[in-house]
Amino acid sequence: MNSLPRSGRGGHHPGVKLGDVFADDEVARLYRHRPPYPDAVFAILRRLLVEPLTVLDAGTGAGALARRMISFAKRIDAVDPSVAMIDAGRRLPGGGDPRIRWLAGRAEDAQLSPPYGLITCGASLHWMDLDVVLPRFRDALAPGSMVAVVDTENAHGPYRDEVLTVIRKYSEIEHHTETKDLVGDLRRAGRFHVDGEERTSPEPYDQSVGDYIEYLHSTSTLARVHLGDRSSAFDAEIRAVFDRHGIERLWYGVVGLVIWGRPA
Numbered sequence: 001m002n003s004l005p006r007s008g009r010g011g012h013h014p015g016v017k018l019g020d021v022f023a024d025d026e027v028a029r030l031y032r033h034r035p036p037y038p039d040a041v042f043a044i045l046r047r048l049l050v051e052p053l054t055v056l057d058a059g060t061g062a063g064a065l066a067r068r069m070i071s072f073a074k075r076i077d078a079v080d081p082s083v084a085m086i087d088a089g090r091r092l093p094g095g096g097d098p099r100i101r102w103l104a105g106r107a108e109d110a111q112l113s114p115p116y117g118l119i120t121c122g123a124s125l126h127w128m129d130l131d132v133v134l135p136r137f138r139d140a141l142a143p144g145s146m147v148a149v150v151d152t153e154n155a156h157g158p159y160r161d162e163v164l165t166v167i168r169k170y171s172e173i174e175h176h177t178e179t180k181d182l183v184g185d186l187r188r189a190g191r192f193h194v195d196g197e198e199r200t201s202p203e204p205y206d207q208s209v210g211d212y213i214e215y216l217h218s219t220s221t222l223a224r225v226h227l228g229d230r231s232s233a234f235d236a237e238i239r240a241v242f243d244r245h246g247i248e249r250l251w252y253g254v255v256g257l258v259i260w261g262r263p264a
Contacts, residue, residue: 059124
């Protein structure tokens with residue numbers, strides 16, 4: 001069963017600059033509480049990578065993809081508009097590896113060094129100006145290389161619907177744009193040619209209720225900088241759900257999704 005929010009950054013809400021919350025130091029710091037991408041995701045990305053074995057990780061955030069791709073890539077250009085995110089990524093495991101070139105800037109206009117043997121977007125494509133980035137990605141690809149759009153879904157237990165009710169109460173986004181739907185729209189519009197898609201088996205993950213709440217606060221509409229004086233009430237209502245179920249630690253599965261192809 002899917003849950004909100006996913007490990008991605010959440011959906012876009014017209015007229016609200018939700019993306020600005022990722023410049024907040026606390027939001028960047030709380031990224032460490034997000035469940036990691038399953039190992040199988042990186043096996044797929046490794047298989048997709050071609051010469052010159054360089055990767056552009058667009059909208060890298062704190063480098064959840066970039067920091068683990070150093071096991072098979074020669075160089076990774078990890079691009080994100082948030083300096084706070086990049087600073088957090090540098091401090092996380094693998095973030096100081098010299099094969100990662102952290103670049104503060106937007107995927108639309110950051111200084112890149114193509115060609116790339118793979119371009120990855122980890123639940124970040126919906127934050128970008130697709131009219132700009134899709135042609136830019138197309139031109140930056142090495143011969144035979146692909147753009148891989150990556151996301152996750154969390155399979156939760158019987159408390160799921162109650163948690164979603166609280167999240168929807170405090171979040172102004174009623175309907176999130178799912179990655180699969182976004183890519184499907186691009187495909188139908190003839191803007192992205194899909195060559196393949198894989199879903200991984202669920203990878204088990206556990207965390208305390210407190211850490212799960214902090215994970216929620218790392219997302220766009222639930223960040224404390226966005227909730228303001230509603231933050232404490234939100235925390236209390238989420239904790240009350242787990243108290244009713246006698247849950248102190250959460251055990252859930254994380255499923256990876258990778259869709260790859262080339263911009264038209």
